[in-house]
Amino acid sequence: MSSAARRQPLGEGGGQTERAPERGRHEQPTSWPQEVSHTPSMSIGTVLALLKPEFPAVTLSKLRFLEEQRLVAPRRTGSGYRMYSRADAERIRYALTQQRDSYLPLRVIREQLADLDAGREVVPPSHARVVSRDGELVSPAAGARVSAQEICELTGCSEEELDEMARAGLIIADTRGRFPGRSVQVVQAALALSRHGISARHLRRVRTSAERDADTIDQVVAPTRAQRNGAARERGAAQASELAELYARLHAELLRSAVDELG
Template identity: 85%
Template structure:
């Protein structure tokens, strides 16, 4: 009989209130079917993940440990030793960040659910259709051309130009757009079907830029430390704050609509 799954306590890991991960014979964290025997150095884990995640770094792996997503063992000399299960937890976190744009807070909750044996609901994906009929969207950090945006969203070049003039999407000097522009164009097209034009949405862009400036001021001290770990913390903090701003905006908008009667 397989060992029942267990919710990982926030105190486990190597943070300020850390306590060791369970040893052999104890209830195992997800994925239970993979070896939990510590057998890989941090360098070996990096080499294992690099082909799939070229941007991953040693500082990123240390940061995920600091955030409680994985708890490698420590040797008597203090070196980290990872199990295959640890590597799979890291792979899961990196995949969710890359493909679903999820903040670490949500990924941590998902891993806790998996530890407890609960199913994790797949995040909603952008309804973008590629040539082969699969649902796709550009990876975070990707740059896409105007032609690609039109092909992926079904918008016309004139519609995209109107969105660009309103500041909803911004091209770089080479005429390429951030990957997230695909979702922005989709949302703008959906609003357009209700008679809300890009001109009406200019204020939304202005508000987003102001909120981004506030977030930048908050995370600037962390980024100023100029270490790989600090950059990872700053990026994660900025992502979490963006999620909170989005949630607050959504609730305020719902409240205002409710007042309309």
């Protein structure tokens, strides 16, 4: 079973398990996780607050979307309000974890939940394989260079897919044919998008936009980096990293806003 399925179920503080009340033989829940309460007791706002510490980007719209995609089925009150059980919250957490950590599309996650409901072992798709050691993702250290073969081994990417990403400029090799260590994360994200029909060539604009933003950041931190002492160069590097995170956050929020406008 996947690591997400084995995690401790959510409680009030995210770590305590709320056991389901005693049921008769015919009242046992048939959906996973069976050992957690299936009694609807939480509003959608309560579930959002429960998940926010672990998934800061989750929104009410996302919870409603997961319901539309049949990953969770909260009950409705007579007035039409959604009411969630602890088991519902666990299924949502499982889906969000699989999206975040393994970049799985909802179709695959829905199939995995169906397997869990039936008591079957969940086997991750081979094309979404992520290599890990002792439960931790194996990824190159900052500043490391990796070969095409290493990227394929770490991500499950095929050589043909990697070549397409290189042709699109998503990853760029040096003169020795080796790639920056961060290319592993780039390839993982590009693979996830490809499973939704978005090819590498459609992502060229993302790379171009990132390079323009990097140029702007470089102009901001250049005076600090130009100082001769090592401490100043370290401050410049830290400032550049912080600015990159802020740019990424702004881009994510603008993209979400644009998607919301699609209706």
